[in-house]
Amino acid sequence: MSPDETLLIRRCAEAARAAARRMAATDAATREALLEAVARELEAGREAILAANARDLEAGRAAGLGAAMLDRLALDPVRLEALIAAVRAVNALPDPLGEVAWERTRPDGLRIGRLRAPLGAIAMVYESRPNVTVDAAVLCLKAGNACVLRGGSEARHSNAALLACVQAALEGLGLPPEAASGVPVPGREAVAELLRHDDCLDLVIPRGGEGLIRQVAAVSRVPVIRHYKGVCHLFVERSADPEAALRLLIDGKCARPSACNALETLLVDAPIAASFLSRAAAALAARGVRLRACPAALPLLPGAEPASAEDWDREYLDLVLSVRVVESFDAALAHIARHGSLHTEAIATRDPGLAARFRREVDASAVMVNASTRFNDGGELGLGAEIGISTTKLHAYGPMGLEALTTRKWVVEGEGHTRTPVAT
Template identity: 60%
Template sequence: MSEIRELALRCRDASRAVAALHTEDRYAMLRAMADALVADAPAILAANAQDLDAARDKGVGAAMLDRLRLDDARLAGVADALREVAALPDPVGRVTRRETRPNGIVVERVRTPLGVVAMIYEARPNVTADAAALCLKAGNGVILRGGSEAIRSNQAIARALHRALEAAGVPAAALTIVEDLRRETMVELLQLTDIVDLAIPRGGEGLIRFVAEHARVPVIKHYKGVCHLYVHADADQALALRLLVDGKVSRPSACNALETLLVHADAAEEFLPRAAHALRAHGVELRGDAAARGIVPDMGEATVDDYDAEYLDLVIAVRVVDSLETALDHIHRHGSDHTEVIATPDPAVAEAFVQALRSAVVMVNASSRFSDGGELGLGAEIGISTTRLHAYGPMGLEALTVERFVVRGEGQTRNIHD
């Protein structure tokens, strides 16, 4: 038996112990996990510093370094997120629908854990804690295969969390860290159809495609975020400017950061100079089409590739459009079904925008940065699904369970009658 198969089997066995815990016991376990992160902060931050040094030596870019970096505030935020998840209503065992059939049987739809979730991700050590908390709260086991850039950070976080699991009487294997980071091992993990119930890749486009192409288990993709802000002709320009700066600048390495600005021609003459001034004050590079450059002449030239790009950096593509329909056509051709934003006071225009798009999250007069499980009331998220399966958009606890049927009767039979 291969090592990865043995690890997965242990995780599956341990997941049954998690599913058997009472709600209050899982709540206490997650609170203890959060406390363990705080207690182990010096060791975790020291491990993270080693990862950062190694990443810099390899020439890793600024966006990846930002995703990799932990500090006291970020680690405290991760612990707070675990406490928020702990306090959320338990989805396991919840009856979502109940009806009595004409023959007297009672049919219930009841939420139950998925089983074993494999999380494949890159340089985000916070995912180690977030994914563990969400999967365990939902009664699952979790196999975490992070990237080599964050291996020391992930190991240090897992050591802290394992203590809390063991104190709750749950085998540490319920939270399994894969330390063999060879691609062959990842491929084998993704083909364990008899053990792994769901794989969730979270990272760059190359990782997502690799997982989708090699997996035999079901996959929910956290695909790239090519997020747009469309400023309609009648937009409140001060409001639109706030959405633009917050969406692009507050954390450009996040998948919910804005990557493209679309401005209606009737608003562009006034809005684009203000937008360029505000963005450049934060070091943002603008790349625009001919119409945008006609208004802001020192703007760089945008190519088709720019409109397809997830920069994850202080760069934004700009285009002037002549109608809502043109804006929607642009989004359909270049978007990634992640998050789209419109700035308009007109409810009819806003509704047309919402109904025309199939993106996982659509914002009306609100920042793209709210496209986040915590901000949308889910607690910490395990990812933002851009795959239309049982979950779409930010994935929280409920997305880590499925509905099954429980039928209660009093001896009814279908074909045999007294």
């Protein structure tokens, strides 16, 4: 990078820090007005946003992007309406700031509490999905933060059109446009340079493929929320309702295979393997799903390929599914413990004792009992929207909504209290 570009990055980080202080000083009414203004700007900018997205899709096809990547990149009128609705859903959530989450009075009369406060300046580095531009901005702003957004080059026109709407809303209310800014220099080196400035940025959230997240984690001096991949399992236990289990399988794998909460592996209890897999094979084949099977499952799945050792750790993000027959509940848990990615795990069962064990013993950011893995999503869990899914456990675990974009600071109130006697 040139010295001028390095200086631009530094100024971007400093401006985000200054804007974060401004946002932290806003009241709930101002932030609510801001998010409603963002929704109106998106409504007014529909044509420009869709035209920008069409340019990105055309360039993506010319560059040979795969179907899964193009699906993540695409905006259409329905998805844009859903994005606007998500902005208003976030705005309808209770204000996350100022709440005293814990309060006690000490024997000496000292009052101690924990107050919810903004995290500060947050960097978002993401790929493909342009809706992340808006989701990230409105969640950060609603929680009194500032954000620096860096989307993938494949969505640059879409991201610019969406960010322009957010910045227009900020300026319309007299707030600094730097509260939601883009990285002013192209290229990966610019991201690495930005993430050196831990004196200005408080958190970085990478959202995209495993390669992107590992790259960000390797170079960042700023704390990183990690989510490397979503290798999600459905275990169909021998007592399961087969109709319900089949619905969970089809929804989890076929509804949106490019999503990180889509199913990648089906585990089937050995006593029901023959009966369940015969029905599952037909349903999946009708939807174009290709199967990779263990030796026990292979003869039960016409057209399936033998699974390799690597398949059990693979996030396909496509209409491909690994299938394994397991001998017991404990064998299923062992497989998940070895190959899971701490993202989402599901069980189909009518045994309440095993359901309780699954909830307690499976380590994942969301555990589903007789429910689809697709519910591990901020909107579906009532967060309004999410800025990402954390599998790192520290600070946040699972979908990160408003509360995950705040911290709690100690507030101590006294009447001249001192820890030791002070002579005056």
